[in-house]
Amino acid sequence: MxxxxxxxxxxxxxxxxxxxxxxxxxxxxxxxxxxxxxxxxxxxxxxxxxxxxxxxxxxGWVDADAEPTLLRDMGPMEVYDGQRGPGILNALTATDRTLELAAQHGLAIVALRNTTHWMRGGAYGWRAAEQGKILIAWTNTESCMPAWGAKDTRLGNNPFVMAVPRKEGPVVLDMAMSQYSYGKLQTTRLKGEQLPYAGGFDVDGNLTTDPVAIEESRRILPTGFWKGSGLAIMLDILAAALSEGSATHQIDGIDQGSCTGCSQIFIAFDPDRLGTSEHLQQAVNGMVDYVNGSQPADPNRAVTHPGxxxxxxxxxxxxxxxxxxxxxxxxxxxxxx
Structure with missing residues (x-):
């Protein structure tokens, strides 16, 4: 390194x-x-x-020159087709447009279909929170995780982001619906390390902390077991329904790498427009201080808030x-x- x-x-x-x-x-x-x-x-x-x-x-699975096009304008909600352009650029466009609409209406939704991998979802949460806005966003993916109780992969791990502005630094949650993403498995494997907690099953169906064994079986563990499985299903359905785009089983049919043809949702709130800025800061500061003041289970590790x-x-x-x-x-x- x-x-x-x-x-x-x-x-x-x-x-x-x-x-x-x-x-x-x-x-x-x-x-x-x-x-x-x-x-x-x-x-x-x-x-x-x-x-x-x-x-x-x-x-050619990602079109370098493509630009998202507006499909439907419903005031505080808009729907776009990403034309399978670069996922980062499509997601930046969708985030910025959601923030613009939220500044007008107080809250807004942008639904994006037919896009590609947005890379780190947290990037858009940080972007929004640093501009004083609240953002909730998620994407569906190709199937890479078994439904709870299943052996074969039928669900996406469907990354989910929530971001809240704070003068002392935003609070940003960026998580997949799996206990660990495949990217985390890769970085852990490259370091020659084990996961701190069980992250999936090996080929014999045993829970394991070995990233290599999980990559081999493709049986990553839904976060919260059946709860993460259920959330992944619902996020997938809503992303596809609201964007008029593809759900996981349809993305699998495209079969052009990770996330090609996926659907994404961006929801923003403008605290200034809604008149809740002062209360928001009181709430988030109070909760951050309360969490950080927890008695740590491990005296060598502090208890932290998201971000x-x-x-x-x-x-x-x-x-x-x-x-x-x-x-x-x-x-x-x-x-x-």
Missing amino acids: GRIAFDEMCSTVTRAFVNAGMSEDKALRSARVHTESSLDAVYSHGLNRVPRFVEYLQK QNTVAARMDQQKNGILVDDDIWREVVSLAG
């Missing part, structure tokens, strides 16, 4: 995307989100995902450089030419 400065990583990833057919502007905007994800220690959806995204561009560890990782890596897997960095440098 080595460390790379933010600007060097961002410019290298940008060159890799330009070489794969993106315009300079789109490549830079996409690369910045990948780099920010690695800065926040979400390597699985940052630098580590770059080679796969380049592969999808080269195969707090992300900020700590960000500050460390801004100062010391972003940790990279040496093999992945060499591959990305090669793609950059």
Whole structure:
């Protein structure tokens, strides 16, 4: 493992995307989100995902030049077709449009269909909260997780984001409906480590902390067992229904890599427009202080709120450089030419 400065990583990833057919502007905007994800220690959806995204561009599974188009305008709700363009850029467009509509109406929904992998969902939560808005967003995916009680994969792990603004730093929850995402399995495997808790089943049906065994079986564990399974189903149905797009079983039929053709929902609230800003800050500060004041089960580990560890990782890596897997960095440098 080595460390790379933010600007060097961002410019290298940008060159890799330009070489794969993106315009300079789109490549830079996409690369910045990948780099920010690695800065926040979400390597699985940052630098580590770059080679796969380049592969999808080269195969034509992602259209580098596509722009989202408006399908339906219902005032505070709009529906867009992502035209299978770069998922980061589509999601940034959807987030920003949701925030604009929320500023007008107090709350807003943008539904996005026929898009591609948005990489780290938390990127859009941080973006909204840093502009003083509340965001709830999720995406469906191809099937990669068994329904509770099943052996074969029929559900997406359907990442879900909730973000709340706070003057002292936003509170941001970014999670999949699986106990660990496949990206987390990858980063744990690359480190030669075990998961801290059971994350799925091995080929014999035994719960395991071994990321290699879970990747082999493809039986990741729904978070909360049957509850995570149920939430994944409902998020999938709502994403497809509200966007008039594809559900997981239809994304499986597209069969063009991870998330190609997926459906996404962005819901925003503007506390200033709703007249609740002061109360929101009181509520979020009170809850953050209450949680942080918990008696820790492990005296060496503080109890944190969602997003707090992300900020700590960000500050460390801004100062010391972003940790990279040496093999992945060499591959990305090669793609950059």
